[in-house]
Amino acid sequence: MAKVKVRFAPSPTGPLHIGGARSALFNWLFARHHGGIMVLRIEDTDLDRSTREYEELILESLRWLGIDWDEGVGVGGPNGPYRQQERLHLYKPYTERLLASGHAYECFCSEEELEAERQNLIAQGKMPRYLGKCRDLSQAEKEAKRAAGIKPAIRFRVPPGKLLVVNDLVRGRVEFESDGIGDFIIVKSDGLPTYNYAVVLDDADMEITHILRGEEHLSNTPRQLLIYEALGFKVPEFAHISLILGEDRSKMSKRHGATSVVQYREDGYLPEALVNFLALLGWSPEGEEEIFSAAEIARLFSLERVSKSPAVFNLDKLKWMNSYYLKKMTPAELTQLCLPHLQKAGLVETDLTADKLSWLEQVVAAVQEKMEYAAQAPELLQIFFGDAITIDEQDEEAKAALALDTSPAVLQALLTEVKALSAWDTAQVRQILKEIGKKVGVKGKALYMTVRAAVSGRSHGPDLNELLVLLGPAVVASRLTAVLEQL
Numbered sequence: 001m002a003k004v005k006v007r008f009a010p011s012p013t014g015p016l017h018i019g020g021a022r023s024a025l026f027n028w029l030f031a032r033h034h035g036g037i038m039v040l041r042i043e044d045t046d047l048d049r050s051t052r053e054y055e056e057l058i059l060e061s062l063r064w065l066g067i068d069w070d071e072g073v074g075v076g077g078p079n080g081p082y083r084q085q086e087r088l089h090l091y092k093p094y095t096e097r098l099l100a101s102g103h104a105y106e107c108f109c110s111e112e113e114l115e116a117e118r119q120n121l122i123a124q125g126k127m128p129r130y131l132g133k134c135r136d137l138s139q140a141e142k143e144a145k146r147a148a149g150i151k152p153a154i155r156f157r158v159p160p161g162k163l164l165v166v167n168d169l170v171r172g173r174v175e176f177e178s179d180g181i182g183d184f185i186i187v188k189s190d191g192l193p194t195y196n197y198a199v200v201l202d203d204a205d206m207e208i209t210h211i212l213r214g215e216e217h218l219s220n221t222p223r224q225l226l227i228y229e230a231l232g233f234k235v236p237e238f239a240h241i242s243l244i245l246g247e248d249r250s251k252m253s254k255r256h257g258a259t260s261v262v263q264y265r266e267d268g269y270l271p272e273a274l275v276n277f278l279a280l281l282g283w284s285p286e287g288e289e290e291i292f293s294a295a296e297i298a299r300l301f302s303l304e305r306v307s308k309s310p311a312v313f314n315l316d317k318l319k320w321m322n323s324y325y326l327k328k329m330t331p332a333e334l335t336q337l338c339l340p341h342l343q344k345a346g347l348v349e350t351d352l353t354a355d356k357l358s359w360l361e362q363v364v365a366a367v368q369e370k371m372e373y374a375a376q377a378p379e380l381l382q383i384f385f386g387d388a389i390t391i392d393e394q395d396e397e398a399k400a401a402l403a404l405d406t407s408p409a410v411l412q413a414l415l416t417e418v419k420a421l422s423a424w425d426t427a428q429v430r431q432i433l434k435e436i437g438k439k440v441g442v443k444g445k446a447l448y449m450t451v452r453a454a455v456s457g458r459s460h461g462p463d464l465n466e467l468l469v470l471l472g473p474a475v476v477a478s479r480l481t482a483v484l485e486q487l
Contacts, residue, residue, distance in 0.1 A: 002209055003035075003036055003037065003209070004030065004031060004034040004035070004036025004037070004209055004210060005031075005036055005037040005039065005206070005207055005208050005209045005210070006027040006030055006031050006036065006037070006038055006039065006208065006209070006210050006211070006212060007027065007038070007039035007040070007041055007072075007203065007206065007208050007211075008020075008023060008024040008027050008028075008038070008039070008040055008041075008062075008069070009040075009041040009042070009043050009199070009202070010024075010042065010043065010058050011042075011043045011044065011046055011049075011050060012042055012044055012050045012051060012052070012054040012055035012058060013046055013049035013050055013051075013054060014049075014054055014260075015054065015057050015058065015061065015260040015261065015262045015263075016057070016058045016061040016062065016260060016261045016262070017259050017260050017261070018244060018252065018259055018260070018261070018278070018313070019214055019243075019244050019252065020058075021061065021062075021065065021261050021274075021278060022241070022244065022278045022281055022282070023212065023213055023214055023241065024062060024065075024067050025065070025067060025275060025278050025279060026212050026241060026279075026282075026283070026301075026306075027212045028067045028068075028069075028298075029279065029297055029298050029301040030210065030212060030301060030303070031070075032298040032301075033298050033299065033301045033302070036209075037070045037071060038067075038068070038069040038070050038071070038072075039069060039070070039071045039072045039077070039079075039082075039206055039208065040059075040062070040069040040071075040072030040073050040074075040075070040082065041072055041073070041082045041083075041084075041202060041206070042055055042073050042082060042083045042084065043084050043195070043198070043199070044083050044084055044085050045084045045085065045192050045193065045195075045198065047192070050085075055073070057262060059073065059074060061260075061261040061262055061265070064261070064265055064271050065261065065271050065274060065275055066271055066272075066275060066294055071206075079205055079206040079207070084193075084198055084202070087198075087202065088191075088192070088193070090201070090205065091187075091193050091197070091198065091201055094201055094231060095154055095186070095187055097231065098154075098156070098186070098230060098231070099154070101230070102157065103156060103157055103230040104154050104155060104156050104157060104186060105134065105135060105137075105154070105155055105157055105183075106134065106137070106142060106152035106153070106154060106155075107130075107133075107134040107152055107153045107154070107155045107183075107185070108134055108137070108142070108145040108150045108152050109130075109133055109134060109153075110150075113133070114130070117130070117131060117133075127180055128182075129180070129181065129182025130155065130182040130183045130184070131182070132182075132183055134152075134155070135157065135183065151189040151190075152189060153185045153187060153188050153189045154185065154186050154187035155183040155184060155185050155186065156183060156184055156185075156186050156197075156223070156226060156227065156230070157183055158178050158181050158182065158183050158184070158226060159178055159226075160178060160179055161178065161179060162177075162178035163175060163176075163177065163178075164176040164177075164178060164221075164222040164225050164226070166218070166221050166222070166225070166238055167237075167238075168218070168238050168239060168240055169210075169237055169238065169239035169303045170239045170240055170241060170242075170303055170306050170308060171215075171218070171240055171308055174218065174221075176221075176222035178222070178226070181222060181223060184196065184223055186227070195220070196220055196223045196224055196227070197227060199224065200224050200227040200228055200231075200233070201227075203236060204228070204231070204233040204234070208236050209236055209237065210236055210237045210238075210239065211236050211237070211238050211239070212239045212241060212303075213239075213240060213241065214240065214241055214243065215240045215241060215242050215243050216243065217240060218240045221238060221240075239303050239306070241282055241306060242282050242306075242307060242308060242309055242310045242311055243310045243311070244281055244282075244310070244311050244312075244313050245310045245311070245312050245313065246312070246313055247312055247313070247314060247315075249310070249312070252313055261274070266375075267373050267374070267375040268337055268338070268341060268373045268374020268375045268376070268377070269318070269322050269373050269374075270322055270325045270326065270337075272293065272294065272325055273318070273321045273322040273324070273325040274318070274322075275294050275297075276290075276291060276292055276293075276294075276297070276321055276325075277317065277318045277321050277322075279292070279297045279301075281311035281313065282306055282307050282311040283301065283305055283306050283307070284305055284307065285297075285300050285305065286300075286305075290321070291321070291324060319372040319373065320372070322372055322373050323371060323372045323373075326368065326371055326372075326373075326374075327368060327369065329368075331361040331362070331364050331365035331368065332361055334364050334365075334368060334371075334374075335357070335360055335361045335364045337374045338364055338374045338377035338381075341374055341375050341377045341378055342360075342377055342378055342381065344378075345378035347378055347381065347382070347385050348360065359470070362470055363381055363384045363470055364377070364381070366384075366462040366463070366466050366467070366470060367380040367381060367461075367462055383455075383456040383457065383458065383461060383467070384467075384470060384471065386475075387475055387478035387479065387482075388478065388479060388482045389455070389456060389457040389479055389482075390457055391453065391457045391483075392457050392458050395453075395457070395458055395459050397449065397453075397459035398449070398452075398453035398457065398458055398459040399453075401445065401446075401449040401450045401452075401453045401459065402450060402453050402454065402483065402487065404446055404450060406440055406441075406442045406446055406450070407450045407454075407487065408484065408487050409440045410436060410440050410442060410446070410447060410450050410451065411450065411451070411454050411480050411483060411484055411487075412484060413436045413439055413440055414432070414433075414436055414451060414476075414480060415477060415480040415481065415484065417432050417436070418473040418474075418476050418477045418480070419473075419477055421473040422473060422474075423472065423473065424468075424469060424472075424473055425469060426465045426466065426469055429465045429468045429469055430465055433447065433448070433451065433464075433465075448464055451464065451468075452464050452467070454479065454480055454483045455467065455468065455471060455476055455479050455480070
């Protein structure tokens with residue numbers, strides 16, 4: 001087999017979305033598994049929506065995910081340039097060849113004519129397609145159209161009665177009838193190539209051996225096969241990957257979770273978690289293991305284990321997977337990941353002293369087991385900030401603990417103890433709580449839940465002894481005073 005060469009060719013019309021990221025990842029995994037070449041090409045012929053800012057955002061998202069490329073934008077290579085806008089001059093000779101051979105022809109139909117034809121076919125219950133009005137115009141008719149100021153598009157002449165077969169590496173044999181396609185535009189009247197045309201010329205010129213892309217492109221494949229054949233190009237292998245659906249089995253959208261990679265990055269997900277998660281959207285390894293490094297996935301990856309069925313995007317599973325990777329971080333590393341979110345929430349200042357940073361690392365460590373993504377930090381750490389707290393109105397357990405007859409005595413006894421201290425450690429806290437329980441005559445929830453609710457406003461959270469140590473006697477005293485006043 002020739003050296004594997006794949007490509008990822010995004011359009012810079014927006015940030016890298018989850019579906020695009022998975023396509024890029026599968027191409028990267030396939031290339032790395034086979035010791036092949038990964039090409040990154042930019043399809044920027046949508047002049048109205050393509051921007052260099054989006055291009056850079058896509059490249060940065062790929063780099064963040066750890067997806068690198070051997071040839072293409074920013075890297076160079078023997079088949080450049082790698083932006084379609086810079087390749088337009090390369091397409092013209094191929095167009096002239098197709099016109100000369102009769103595989104293509106000029107079409108002068110207006111948008112209004114085409115829409116009327118389309119609506120007429122729909123009304124008859126037929127598949128909308130171009131019926132070939134300009135197929136056999138005489139030279140005189142063409143000149144008259146040009147004299148009237150009409151710029152022609154170039155259409156590919158689809159042969160009738162032809163069976164087009166795609167031996168898809170994921171979906172198996174897929175057949176298409178040419179009679180259902182209709183002559184399609186390959187170059188628009190403004191001179192820009194259409195997707196189906198440019199993609200074939202680029203893939204052929206760059207000697208792409210395998211095309212791994214989303215299932216939505218399967219319907220484009222017969223048109224592309226016709227162009228490959230007309231120009232005498234070698235046809236690459238195709239593999240169409242299933243769609244990504246939300247948990248309700250509908251098309252992936254924002255209601256199922258963020259749709260762009262940059263949003264997950266901003267929310268504090270880790271690239272290794274997102275790569276691990278995306279790899280399992282449509283591909284499954286042998287066995288039950290679900291946690292893999294990118295290198296491990298590349299070693300195991302094969303198209304034989306890529307599913308034909310749609311992949312379901314389970315946000316809870318992504319959170320679980322990300323939490324696994326967060327737990328592997330040191331408190332110092334996790335704190336740096338959380339800092340922007342804590343600063344945005346106004347909980348910590350921009351310039352932290354060494355002591356404050358050390359304290360913050362301990363605080364982050366206290367909730368590390370509970371954290372699913374870094375943007376949760378303000379919510380999880382809120383209880384560590386401020387001299388007073390608000391009792392969570394939705395937390396019936398916390399409210400019930402503070403409503404006990406013994407609660408005022410428990411809290412007053414603790415307040416008396418903390419007022420005499422400037423600092424304490426876990427052993428001291430444990431001993432103080434034990435003595436208060438004996439003194440007031442309470443234990444279990446009546447003691448510990450009451451104290452937790454008073455100092456945090458919640459019935460659940462970090463270890464109580466650790467929470468009290470990190471808050472410190474002064475803050476605990478302030479919070480107890482405020483709660484006792486309310487009781």
